[in-house]
Amino acid sequence: MLTIARGELIQIFRNRLVLVTALVLPAALSAFFITKHDVFTEMGSLGYVATLALFFVAGIGLYTTSVTTLASRRQNLFLKRLRSTAAGDAGILGGLLLPITVLSVVQIAVILGALAAVAGTPADPLLLVAAVVSVVAMMLALGLATAGLTNSPEHAQVTTLPVSVGVLAVAGWIGATGTGDLTLLKRLLPGGSATELVLNAWNGGKPLTDSLVLFGPTVAWVVVAVALAARLFRWEPRR
Amino acid sequence: MSTTPVIDVDRLTLTYGGFPAVKDLSFQVERRELYALLGTNGAGKTSTLETVEGHRTPASGAVRVFGKNPRDRAAVRPRMGIMLQESGFSPDLTVRETVGLVGRLTERSDDVGRVLGVVDLTRKATTKVGQLSGGEKRRLDFATAVYGTPELVFLDEPTTGLDIQSRDALWDAVDRLREDGSTVVLTTHYLEEAQQRADRIGLMHQGAFHREGTVAELTRTLPSTIHFGLPPHAPTPPLLASRGADGKFLVETFGLQKDLHTLLGWAEDHAVELQDLQAGPTRLDDVFRAIEHS
Numbered sequence: 001m002l003t004i005a006r007g008e009l010i011q012i013f014r015n016r017l018v019l020v021t022a023l024v025l026p027a028a029l030s031a032f033f034i035t036k037h038d039v040f041t042e043m044g045s046l047g048y049v050a051t052l053a054l055f056f057v058a059g060i061g062l063y064t065t066s067v068t069t070l071a072s073r074r075q076n077l078f079l080k081r082l083r084s085t086a087a088g089d090a091g092i093l094g095g096l097l098l099p100i101t102v103l104s105v106v107q108i109a110v111i112l113g114a115l116a117a118v119a120g121t122p123a124d125p126l127l128l129v130a131a132v133v134s135v136v137a138m139m140l141a142l143g144l145a146t147a148g149l150t151n152s153p154e155h156a157q158v159t160t161l162p163v164s165v166g167v168l169a170v171a172g173w174i175g176a177t178g179t180g181d182l183t184l185l186k187r188l189l190p191g192g193s194a195t196e197l198v199l200n201a202w203n204g205g206k207p208l209t210d211s212l213v214l215f216g217p218t219v220a221w222v223v224v225a226v227a228l229a230a231r232l233f234r235w236e237p238r239r
Numbered sequence: 240m241s242t243t244p245v246i247d248v249d250r251l252t253l254t255y256g257g258f259p260a261v262k263d264l265s266f267q268v269e270r271r272e273l274y275a276l277l278g279t280n281g282a283g284k285t286s287t288l289e290t291v292e293g294h295r296t297p298a299s300g301a302v303r304v305f306g307k308n309p310r311d312r313a314a315v316r317p318r319m320g321i322m323l324q325e326s327g328f329s330p331d332l333t334v335r336e337t338v339g340l341v342g343r344l345t346e347r348s349d350d351v352g353r354v355l356g357v358v359d360l361t362r363k364a365t366t367k368v369g370q371l372s373g374g375e376k377r378r379l380d381f382a383t384a385v386y387g388t389p390e391l392v393f394l395d396e397p398t399t400g401l402d403i404q405s406r407d408a409l410w411d412a413v414d415r416l417r418e419d420g421s422t423v424v425l426t427t428h429y430l431e432e433a434q435q436r437a438d439r440i441g442l443m444h445q446g447a448f449h450r451e452g453t454v455a456e457l458t459r460t461l462p463s464t465i466h467f468g469l470p471p472h473a474p475t476p477p478l479l480a481s482r483g484a485d486g487k488f489l490v491e492t493f494g495l496q497k498d499l500h501t502l503l504g505w506a507e508d509h510a511v512e513l514q515d516l517q518a519g520p521t522r523l524d525d526v527f528r529a530i531e532h533s
Contacts, residue, residue: 007332007340014331014367077327081383083294084323085344086316 004082004095008069012099018065022100023107026061029053030111037119046119047202048175051195053111054132055171058139059164059191062104066097066143067160071150079235089235097140108132123204127211131197134218138194139167141225148232167191175199193217243306245270245391245422246291251300253286253446260286262446263300273413273423275433277523278443279531284426285324285395287443291424292321292393304391317346320384324395324426328379330369334360337368338382347387357412358382359405373400381409385416392416394425398432410436430523440523444530458521461529462491465499468514477505487515495520 012018030053033040040049073079073096082092112128122128142163150159167190174195179186187193193214200206200214246268253261261283268274278284289295291302293309293316307314328337338351355361358378363371371379377400384392394413398406410432413423427433433440434454441451450457468487469476478498480488492498499518506513 003340003343007329007336010336011329011331073329076330077323077325078329079327080294080323081327081341082344083312084292084316084321085341086312086346087344088312 001087001091001095001098004087004092005098008096009099012065012103018068021068022061022065022103026057026104027107027111029056029060030107034111034115034118037115041119044176045199045203046115047122047199049119050112050115050122050128050202051171051175051198052168053115054108054135054198055168055191055195057104057107057111058135059167061107062100062136063139063143063146063167064156064160064164065100066140067146067150068153068156069096069100070144070147071156072153074147074234075152075237077236083235093144097143101136101140105132105136108136122202124201124208124211127208128198128201130215131194131201134197134215134222135191135194138190138218138221138225141222141229142190144229145225145232148229148234151238163190171195187214187217190221244268245272245305246274246424247301247303247306248287248291249301249303251287251290251302252298253283253290253295254298255286259298260446261290264443264446264448265300266441266448266451268422268424270422271417271420272438273417273425273436275425275427275437275440276443277426277430277433277440277527278449279445279527281445282443283446284443288393288395288424288426292319318389319391319393320345320386320389321393322380322384322395322397328368328376331367333365333367334371334379335364337379338386341383342386345383345386345389347389349387354382354386357385359408374402374405377401378405378409381412385412388416388419389421391422391424394423394427396427397425398427398429406432430527434523442526442530449530450526454523457523457526461521461525462493463495463520464518464525465490465492465495465502466515466517467502470512470514473511474509477501 012022033049033053037046037049040052079092083089116122146159146163150156170189170191174186174192179196187196193216197211197214200211244267248264248266251261251264252259264287276284276288286295290297291304291309293312296310302309304315305318309315332340334355335351338354342349342351342354352361355364358381360375360378360382363375368376368379377397381397384394397409401409417423425433425437437454439451439453440457442449442457466487466489476488478490478501480490482488490498490502495518502513
């Protein structure tokens with residue numbers, strides 16, 4: 001897995017388009033949110049700024065790059081090449097997705113760290129870490145499922161839109177309005193309960209048990225996405 | 240020493256969307272053999288090969304490689320090298336990085352520099368794969384297949400797109416692999432390559448074996464041929480010959496040496512020049528044409 005991951009890391013830094021999508025764009029947008037945190041705090045809360053930054057990295061950097069990477073490696077038969085070796089399927093997927101996952105997690109840590117330094121620390125850092133992990137897992141699983149529907153890197157520009165725009169919209173909506181109304185709907189939407197979790201972790205003021213329940217919908221999305229990926233994912237281009 | 244065949248295919252059937260691509264195919268490949276799987280377009284060669292490699296699941300039948308299921312990658316892949324029909328490489332990695340990456344994943348050990356030397360890609364070691372020509376990519380593909388001198392090597396149309404020098408170099412490398420004890424399974428459209436090098440050949444047509452055997456066994460069922468032309472007013476030749484539209488004579492014979500001797504003696508006795516005389520044993524091309532016309 002690490003051998004494949006090393007090759008992927010090299011490719012990320014050699015491919016300008018991937019580099020911009022995976023690193024520069026989310027980092028630039030997050031930097032904007034941090035510098036304008038007082039404006040966004042007025043719209044929602046400081047947790048709202050953290051949520052937007054998290055979902056920009058996870059929704060654009062991690063999710064879109066994962067789908068594009070898998071579609072590209074399938075289209076040029078690199079997946080088939082890897083399956084011609086002794087590497088197992090889990091190792092291949094792990095190796096392909098590990099670099100962008102690590103880069104995204106590091107980005108999130110740096111961005112949220114910067115936000116904490118500039119605007120104030122989160123009320124429950126451990127809960128925040130758990131929330132970030134759950135979001136990363138959900139976006140990776142959704143990426144695997146979407147890759148099954150995506151024929152090429154160009155096609156990924158279309159197939160990733162519903163989820164990437166969707167989770168950002170959900171995060172923006174819930175971050176600004178909370179879950180006081182339409183609670184069930186908001187929590188069941190992809191990223192909905194995770195957004196609430198990040199808000200609780202950063203802003204505080206909610207019992208821990210209330211927050212723990214919020215992991216349920218996110219875990220459910222992971223399960224659904226993995227089940228879809230198991231059905232949809234292909235290792236070779238369609239004949 | 241084990242007598243278990245390296246490859247054992249028993250009544251293999253493959254289907255695509257209900258369409259049978261390969262039907263009830265059985266064959267074995269012994270240790271150190273060079274076995275060529277040949278056939279007409281769409282005969283099912285690559286599908287068969289990819290099933291033996293472990294890339295596809297049979298609809299029915301059994302495939303064993305080294306006595307194991309080839310889909311058990313951890314068990315069989317360290318012992319086999321695969322040259323796919325189409326290259327699958329990342330264009331942003333260099334040639335050296337690619338051979339190193341794929342080589343390490345085979346779990347065999349080798350020196351990347353040595354392998355690049357085998358396929359004459361040393362000068363391209365730091366070139367990105369996306370900048371290679373089609374022939375260079377085929378050589379790179381071959382390099383990854385022979386990394387670590389595997390016991391079994393699959394070569395799916397290895398010389399397609401290669402110039403004559405590269406072809407010769409590739410076959411020299413295959414000869415060295417065989418000297419080291421490797422078993423080779425080959426598909427190719429260049430029949431002369433199979434005729435020269437294969438120990439045994441499986442001839443596929445419409446998803447099934449049409450014939451299987453050594454080159455001699457495959458070609459002995461068809462007659463050898465003698466082609467020649469005669470000047471105007473020459474006497475009738477001594478052999479039963481048909482005449483083509485170009486006026487040339489064609490003799491089909493299972494006794495090439497005797498009939499050729501008869502013809503040459505007749506020509507000398509009658510002071511007749513045999514124009515454009517060509518004589519030769521049956522070639523695989525002739526066997527192929529016979530299959531296509533059958």
